[in-house]
Amino acid sequence: MQKLTIPGRILVYLTVTAGALLFCTPFFWMMSTALKPIDQTMSMPPRWLPFRYEAMLDGRSSEVRLERRLDESALIVRETAGGARHLLPAGAVRDGQAEITDRNGGRRTAAVTVLGTVPAGPEAPWCVVSPAAAPAGSDAWTAIPAGELSRYISFRWKNFANAIRAMGDFPSYLKNTLLLCLLTVTGTVISSALAAYGFSRIEWKGRDKLFLVALATMMIPFPVVMVPLYCLFRALGLIGTLQPLWIGSFCAGAFNVFLLRQFFRTIPQSLSDAARIDGCSELQIFLRIILPMSKPAMLVVALFQFMGTWNDFLGPLLYLTDQKDFTLALGLQAFQSRQGGTEWNYLMAASAIVILPVILLFFFTQRTFIEGIATTGIKE
């Protein structure tokens, strides 16, 4: 740890705080978007918080959508053909004709009747509002002085319910993900602990050479084994089931074996020796002495595996074919590619639902987690 001068310390505080704020912004923006009505997500400049706008319409205070703000006076005109109303800049109407820009950007000249003027100015802006229930682009808009519009911070929690419905088979996604997490965590913890015990607490010929082989397998990139594994599971008729995603976890992965072995090696050998003299078998020593002493390390392995399974995308993408078998990560991606990135509020709500459990789990297990990651960087 380094000692700092006062200006140095202020500089450090400013930098780390600015950085931390920057790192939090995506989370904040996700939540803020998730709680907005769709029209408020598409505004430039963006609004930091979700709002609810209210105005007096037909003598009743009701929720409205803020379409835009007017800083200059404008003309309300009615198109002679069709009767649609438009808001045009003052002076845009000549001889009963005006150029009208459609919603999709097309321009045309049409005959219009002037209905009235909106006396907006830089000092006294007006707003164009529509009833919140009216569909986007409908003709139900009204212009009101900005002062008559009231604004409250308001969170649309029902976006979450809508997002869950829009995602497709959400209950199945959740069930599949939790089931996979349960199976892979169980499998990994049991198998890695057994293997790590064999690699650290028993002396046998060739042990360390075999462990080097285990370490070397960590270098192999997944794509190298991806195709044969897929073909293997295909031959077994397991494509489209959850099985390829958890079977492997019952066969200790090298990384977890490495982590647990590191921990087991710190337990004094004399404990095992004493137990052996008392006539305990290796399995008894493993179950009664080593395991109870290694709870923190096992928890680290379990947590890493849980996160790995929860976050995995490529595995489910490879093996799952039916929507009812999807995991949350795959379901989220399918939702996004289906709706093509238009309903940002629902997409952000769905993302938040996938992220939230991971964050919660982290907060409950923070110490273990951070220490676990710190040890992965420490070599023998």
Add this chain to the structure above:
Amino acid sequence: MTRSERHNLVTGLLFVSPWIVGFLLFTLYPVGASLFYSFCDYDVLSRPVWVGTLNFRDLAADTVFWKALSNTLIYAAFSLPLGLATSLFVAVLLNCDIRGRSIYRVLYFLPSLVPLVASSMIWLWIFNGKFGLLNYGLSLVGLPGPDWLGEQTWTKPALILSSVWGIGNSVVIYLAALQDVPTALYESAELDGAGFWRKLWHITIPMISPVIYFNLIMGIIGSLQVFAQPYVMFNGAAGGPNRSVLFYAVYLYENAFTYNQMGYACAMAWIQFLMILGLTWAATRLTRSHVHYGG
């Protein structure tokens, strides 16, 4: 071999048997099969047909392959040093005697927990050319924001920038290593009048060089295999405007599972493996004289 040695060998092997089964079934067999397939024409449905080095020769002539390879290398060449430097910088600052270090550490760490599919959604939204938060931020300082995800010049910078959000893991690893650097070293350097940067360069970095090396190797392995984020953000094989973010792993996946060219995909996988080995070896050679393992 004595009786007890044989007994130990049997029990030892029994304990490690889950790993042995996994090694044979999920590593050794697939590695061998994949090497074999890489010399075959194989579409899963019919038997693999030996074609010699045809897949590799085809790859050499495949412009999309070279595009995917260069995209990936460019991404790695920028995101890796950027990530290493930023995380080290953050860790060094957090290691100063400031209050609330554990809160800061959590804030920097949290993003690295976010599932890649979900963070891809957030980045799609932030980089949105029309309503995106980033372009709003740029407009505040008077810069015109590009259409990050729609112009081929800007897609890679967007992915590289967003990769910095996930440095939390390395920050935590660095921070743990920094806390093990003896304070006495800094104190004696201060007596000699060394300032912040000299202490950083002459004490901190050499003392934690093994961890920097570890993060570097992990970064090489990871950045050459980037898959989920480009796949999700740019609709799979499309690879964004003019295939500017078609990554190696994505093209490999598409060859295998969209075009059913399993042999071709395996050949790509082996080239990737050799590249990772080569780069790791090169990184080890280059840093060898600078990595100090303390006593």
